[in-house]
Amino acid sequence: MLFDPIIACTAVLLLFAGARAVSARVGHPPWASPVLLATLAVAVGLAVFGIAPARFAAAATPLRWLLGPALVALALVIFDNRALLRAEARPVLIAVIGGTLIGLASAWGLAVALGLPPLLRAALTTKTVTTPFSVAIMTAVGGPVALAAAFSVLTGVIGALLVPALFRWLGIASATGRALGLGVSAHIVGTDWQMRRDARAGGLSALAFVLAGLVAALLVPPLWGWLTAA
Amino acid sequence: MRGIWAVVPGLLLCVGLALAGQALAAALQLPVPGAVLGLLAYLLLLLLVPAARHTRAGAALLVRWIGAMLVPALIGLHAALPLLAAAALPVMLLLVGTTLVTALATAWLYRLAGGRG
Structure with a gap:
């Protein structure tokens, strides 16, 4: 459980960086908002790995705090x-x-x-x-x-x-x-x-x-x- | 390595001001988010204390990654999806309508107030 926050925050930061790269790749259209893309990617990740949203929310607290x-x-x-x-x-x-x-x-x-x-x-x-x-x-x-x-x-x-x-x-x-x-x-x-x-x-x-x-x-x-x- | 150290003063100052703002809002029971008090304090520092400009790199780093910090809040949306789905059409109409009205009102007020740019 100690590693939860490290994994969750790193994953969000990496996915956000990736979302920004994708958004740039398609020419920065408003619908490809990096926040939106990163959120969708995290949601898919949680579903695929069977992680409860509540557990993710607790693990991502440091990011929320920032x-x-x-x-x-x-x-x-x-x-x-x-x-x-x-x-x-x-x-x-x-x-x-x-x-x-x-x-x-x-x-x-x-x-x-x-x-x-x-x-x-x-x-x-x-x-x-x-x-x-x-x-x-x-x-x-x-x-x-x-x-x-x-x-x-x-x-x-x-x-x-x-x-x-x-x-x-x-x-x-x-x-x-x-x-x-x-x-x-x-x-x-x-x-x-x-x-x-x-x-x-x-x-x-x-x-x-x-x-x-x-x-x-x-x-x-x-x-x-x-x-x-x- | 120099690049990493350049962001430290700004990160520390923004964290410190956010905490101070929270403490002040709680102590005085002010009905505003504490971080907003920190924002106002940081703006004053930037304007009045030339040395505060050394914090620029750290503050700019936080601003650049602000989107990632919003992801956890948005993931919390899953609990509200049924409520949202039930009212999707009126909510969408409201979002589009009020966004256009707000944009027009702002541009129009600028002209009305004598803006020439």
Whole structure:
């Protein structure tokens, strides 16, 4: 049992590296998100070797624990793009904070309107923020971590696939507006897409997804009781 | 070997700040994830203390592997799959609709607030 964590964490890291290589090989399409591919590979591995998910979850605790330090490290993303923020602080902050609020409110409101079960409703509140933040938020409030993580990953993939086409179709002229919109709505997956096309726009998307995560992390936990009230 | 040692300061600082953030949030009963307090502290350090920039390599390493750290959380999804399957269509509609609305609202707010880029 002592070796469980070493094997599990090494396997996940290797599979993630492999998933990244596969994603690069097929040209980084949003649907080949390395997180998604690595998760599928681990799920297949657990099924093939007959390992109970609970045993894997316990063994992978060190990796899960590293998410806290990695979230701290995301400060680097804001720091590296501080020039873009300084250049137009007011419109960028209004767009990102306002966009995040609309993202949070629309997901929660629509989940209530559709009459979704409470657990799904709770998990959907953080779909608009990137997975490390949604996991941190759900862990802090005792919400559905796995569902929230899945919704964040799916949202990133959906956004990176559809948002650029939507912007093109509607003729949104502002390059900065498009980059911020993609960052807030499709977080890391959208940022990755943007970064491969235009470094400045990619920086704006990166800034947007970290700031959006911060807004949600400061706002959702205090409102949790009210958001999840029947 | 130098490459390995270059990431140590950043790893230690991020781990330290995550733990400090957790301790502070617990002690003051703040309703925010502790790591977020660590993120804000690290941002201040980077902005105010030039020496803190030596931690860049370690922090960048953590950011690069963040996806692997999310895999255990996603594996936990197997327990919720029946619930999810029962509501797959409305959930999918919600995810697509709100993602597009969020993207448009953000781009539109940027223009409305006087953005010119």
